[in-house]
Amino acid sequence: MDANDIQTRQKIIRFGDKIDEIAKLIRKGGVIILPAKTIYGLSCRFDRQESLKRIYGIKSRKKSISFIVLISKLEELNNLTSSINKNTMKLIKCYWDKEEPDPLTMIFKKNSNIPDYITCGKDTIAVRRAEFKFVRDIIDASHPIISTSATLSGTETNPMYLSDISEEILKKVDLMVDMGEKLLGIESTIIDTSGSDIKLLREGAVNFNDILQKLQIKI
Numbered sequence: 001m002d003a004n005d006i007q008t009r010q011k012i013i014r015f016g017d018k019i020d021e022i023a024k025l026i027r028k029g030g031v032i033i034l035p036a037k038t039i040y041g042l043s044c045r046f047d048r049q050e051s052l053k054r055i056y057g058i059k060s061r062k063k064s065i066s067f068i069v070l071i072s073k074l075e076e077l078n079n080l081t082s083s084i085n086k087n088t089m090k091l092i093k094c095y096w097d098k099e100e101p102d103p104l105t106m107i108f109k110k111n112s113n114i115p116d117y118i119t120c121g122k123d124t125i126a127v128r129r130a131e132f133k134f135v136r137d138i139i140d141a142s143h144p145i146i147s148t149s150a151t152l153s154g155t156e157t158n159p160m161y162l163s164d165i166s167e168e169i170l171k172k173v174d175l176m177v178d179m180g181e182k183l184l185g186i187e188s189t190i191i192d193t194s195g196s197d198i199k200l201l202r203e204g205a206v207n208f209n210d211i212l213q214k215l216q217i218k219i
Contacts, residue, residue: 015179023141035179037131038103040159041147058172061153066120067146069127072136081108088193094214096129103188103205124194160185
């Protein structure tokens with residue numbers, strides 16, 4: 001084992017351990033790797049501009065593409081969004097308002113208090129309720145966080161294990177949380193709920209036809 005391997009292992013925390021330590025690092029602006037139900041993602045405080053810049057650099061991602069914000073409690077939507085229509089409230093109840101939320105990302109009209117650097121100047125914001133209670137506990141002890149796949153932009157990998165993540169990424173983060181078991185390997189489904197109609201932007205772990213059926217919309 002070389003020096004780089006030793007250094008990397010020292011930055012790994014097991015899933016379920018050291019919530020306070022992880023939350024403190026996030027509050028201070030650290031960049032970490034966290035498991036979602038879907039895949040491993042890069043995360044930091046959603047409102048720390050320098051940390052967001054770091055993640056853009058780590059991923060080699062275009063700065064015109066904003067990130068998904070992970071929340072713990074539904075009440076946090078009040079600080080992030082400006083309005084939520086009735087159909088979207090139905091979806092929140094169906095997919096988010098339970099002990100194990102589904103991996104569904106929804107796009108809302110953003111709250112006017114949200115700085116442009118968070119949404120890349122757009123008037124919308126993408127939000128998902130974190131699926132794992134452990135991650136929600138971290139958010140409760142720190143802040144809402146962003147989540148983006150722990151991959152280099154342009155690559156097709158969906159990291160289901162820490163070992164699936166490029167060493168180029170691993171060496172640039174401050175901490176990694178190891179789930180210890182295989183993740184789904186499918187990204188979250190993304191829908192745009194900011195207008196009068198629900199629009200599919202990316203189909204992933206949640207079937208879009210199921211979403212339409214929940215709303216009693218004919219397919």
